[in-house]
Amino acid sequence: MSSIQTFCEYFFTYGGYKDYLxxxxxxxxxxxxxxxxxxxxxxxxxxxxxxxxxxxxIVVLETIADGYVALFRGTPIVVQLLLxxxxxxxxxxxxxxxxxxxxxxxxLNSGAYMSEILRGGINAVDAGQMEAGRSLGFGFGExxxxxxxxxxxxxxxxxxxxxxxxxxKETSVVSFIAVIDxxxxxxxxADSTYEYFVPYIVLAITYLVIVLVITYFIRIMERRLSKxxx
Amino acid sequence: MSDNVILSVKNLYKKFGKLEVLKGIDIDIKxxxxxxxxxxxxxxxxxxxxxxxxxxxxxxxxILFEGNYIFKNERIYLKQRLxxxxxxxxxxxxxxxxxxxxxxxxxALRKEEKAIEKYLQKHLDLHRQKIGMVxxxxxxxxxLTVLQNVTLAPIRLKKLSQEDAQAQAQRxxxxxxxxxxxxxxxxxxxxxxxxxxxxxxALAMSPDVMLFDEPTSALDxxxxxxxxxxxxxxxxxxxxMVVVTxxxxxxxxxxNRVIFMSEGVIKEENEPKAFFANPKDERLxxxxxxxx
Ligand SMILES: Nc1ncnc2c1ncn2[C@@H]1O[C@H](COP(=O)(O)OP(=O)(O)OP(=O)(O)O)[C@@H](O)[C@H]1O
Ligand SMILES: [Mg+2]
Numbered sequence: 001m002s003s004i005q006t007f008c009e010y011f012f013t014y015g016g017y018k019d020y021l022x023x024x025x026x027x028x029x030x031x032x033x034x035x036x037x038x039x040x041x042x043x044x045x046x047x048x049x050x051x052x053x054x055x056x057x058i059v060v061l062e063t064i065a066d067g068y069v070a071l072f073r074g075t076p077i078v079v080q081l082l083l084x085x086x087x088x089x090x091x092x093x094x095x096x097x098x099x100x101x102x103x104x105x106x107x108l109n110s111g112a113y114m115s116e117i118l119r120g121g122i123n124a125v126d127a128g129q130m131e132a133g134r135s136l137g138f139g140f141g142e143x144x145x146x147x148x149x150x151x152x153x154x155x156x157x158x159x160x161x162x163x164x165x166x167x168x169k170e171t172s173v174v175s176f177i178a179v180i181d182x183x184x185x186x187x188x189x190a191d192s193t194y195e196y197f198v199p200y201i202v203l204a205i206t207y208l209v210i211v212l213v214i215t216y217f218i219r220i221m222e223r224r225l226s227k228x229x230x
Numbered sequence: 231m232s233d234n235v236i237l238s239v240k241n242l243y244k245k246f247g248k249l250e251v252l253k254g255i256d257i258d259i260k261x262x263x264x265x266x267x268x269x270x271x272x273x274x275x276x277x278x279x280x281x282x283x284x285x286x287x288x289x290x291x292x293i294l295f296e297g298n299y300i301f302k303n304e305r306i307y308l309k310q311r312l313x314x315x316x317x318x319x320x321x322x323x324x325x326x327x328x329x330x331x332x333x334x335x336x337x338a339l340r341k342e343e344k345a346i347e348k349y350l351q352k353h354l355d356l357h358r359q360k361i362g363m364v365x366x367x368x369x370x371x372x373x374l375t376v377l378q379n380v381t382l383a384p385i386r387l388k389k390l391s392q393e394d395a396q397a398q399a400q401r402x403x404x405x406x407x408x409x410x411x412x413x414x415x416x417x418x419x420x421x422x423x424x425x426x427x428x429x430x431x432a433l434a435m436s437p438d439v440m441l442f443d444e445p446t447s448a449l450d451x452x453x454x455x456x457x458x459x460x461x462x463x464x465x466x467x468x469x470x471m472v473v474v475t476x477x478x479x480x481x482x483x484x485x486n487r488v489i490f491m492s493e494g495v496i497k498e499e500n501e502p503k504a505f506f507a508n509p510k511d512e513r514l515x516x517x518x519x520x521x522x
Contacts (some may be wrong), residue, residue: 103481131285136383136435137359146382150373 002222007189007198016189023185024206030102031168032179037107038167041161042114045069051138064106064113072112078173080105084178098179102171110167117163121156122148154225163210172207182206234261235284235294236439236470242291244277251277252288254493259439264465266481267474268515269491275474278491279441282472284354284359295357296438308336338484362440362465366370366448368424370416376427377402377412380434388435395434396464401513402430406460416489422453433464440464442473478521482506490514 010016039117045065073078084105089096096104125148147212153160175184185205190199244252251274259265267425269273280286282293284300293301304321317329362499371379382396390398403409406426416424425445432440442461445452458480465471465484475481481488481502488505490513498511508522509515 001298008237034470126367126369128365128367128369128370134355135283135358135361135363136431137284137355137356137387138383142386146386147371147373154373 002197003198005197006193008044010189015093016185019180019185019188020182023180023182024101025040025196026099026179026181027168027171027181029099030106030171030174030179031164033103034106034110034167034171035164037103038110038114038163041107041111042118045111045115046122047144049115050122050144056144068108068110069112069115077106077170080109081173081177093166093179098174098177101177102174102179105170106167110163113163114160117156117159118152120150121159124155125151157218157225158220161214167191168210168214169207235259236239236261236263236296237472238292238294240292242281242293243289244274244281244286245289250469251494255494255496256293257489257499259470261438261470262468263470263472263487264485265472266485266488267472267491268476268481268488268517268521269476271492272364274494275491276443279363279443279472279474282441283358283363284350284494287364296359298334300336300354300357302343302346302348305336305339305343308332308339333404359383359435360438362437363426363437364428364432364440364442364445366444368416368428368448370424370428370431372416375413375415376408376419379416379427380430380431382432383431399430399434402433403427405463406430406486415458420453421449422456425449425453425457429457429464437478438470439469440469442471442475444474446477447475476521478518480508490517492517 011020044132045068048058048061083104085098085101089101122144129147129151133147134140140148165226171181172183174181175187175229180188186199186203186206190196193199232324235258236258238256239257239259242252242255243250253280257265263289267278269275277286279299281288282294282440288301288303289307290303291301292299292304296361301407311330315332316324317331321329370376371382374382377396377399381390381392384395388432400409400412401489404413408426408430409424411419411423416427419427427447429440429445435450445461446457449457454477460479461471461473462480462484473480473485482504485502488502489496490505490509490511492511492513498514500507500508506518509518
């Protein structure tokens, strides 16, 4: 009991909740903007890879994209954080807020995964759909946008949801580059009070609740999309 | 060329890798023609049809749609001649000139054909708007309602207003007896209904010619009739069409020209009565004895 008391006292009376909320907001910022950046990058790469052309410029882009995907999928996110924060950014003279850096790195990281997810989703749409669109007179891009992508995104929504959940949980390592996220905030409380069990239980429950809420919203979206076709 | 030739195909070749599927197809399709294409499975009927709207890029030959090139590659022959041209070191002037002429001819043709391809990169889509296509597997857009399926292209490509496009769609849907299906999604329709919607979707662009690739082959037998009736009505209204089909009854009754394709070429063409009553090609005789 007393450990709960200690935690509550520290959390509420001594302002621990402020750090917690600050950490929570950073976690949310990194996850949400990381996802958005990842989605945009993923779309760009998937488009480059799927575009039917022998244009040398696009072929070069494709090669770059391949290297990028291999690099970010082939190394742990912690390594990417460390390498960019302590290595590449200082080298290039880039001096950003650590949260912004984290957003960029998580965006780049999830972009690599997302491009593969999107590509799979696009390839899974029946080839006849592209042909039907083209035969009506739509260009490649407009067929993609209006006919292929809506179907592809519907198919990959569950996977995208999982990607978002994975991304959110992975942000728990950003304290490696001195970002105070929700994990770090509760870690500080634990370190200050020498009580570990309660803060970490609170931490676990925090992640669990967020993930459950996200899952719930994904379900609703899926249901709404599939209702479309009844 | 006379004005009423809609599609003109000359010496059309198509290879998939090493597999030569079309080996020199020549045909002019005139306004109002209803051309039935028959032939054994795998002889290249679909490939031929898909070349006509460039869903498939041919290897060599020419296709003109309403007098405009939508495909041209003749330089391939000059290139072959150029390659096999042996120019000896001590060649006389005549041979040298011949070689130079050939080279110049090739360069000129290449320039012309590259210019056509470049033009088509921008304008092929505009030509395609006037070539309707109906697929064996319908290929309706499952994420859109029937009405949206039909109005998408007219609204986006012909800049019809939403109201006009919908009014037109309703009129066409009524024509095929599906006016009550405007607001449902394709997954709720039967195969025959889907195919009628697919025809309406193509018609909504007011095409000058319609290409049908075995439009009834994926249907249960009891639904074949309803789709054939729609196509027959269209033909009677004067729509120009090319129909790849296994329905010999349709070819006999509705088409004004029947074509037999085999081994990548048109083996026989005739008006339907003579075609079926008096086939000349051996393979056609054999084919007809199997399907009739
Ligand atoms: N995209 C492709 N790549 C490689 N080979 C192909 C491709 N499309 C068709 N073929 C081959 O070309 C040949 C002709 O095919 P096509 O579909 O034109 O025949 P078809 O006359 O329409 O036959 P069916 O009556 O079965 O529809 C076949 O041997 C087929 O395997
Ligand atoms: Mg076929």
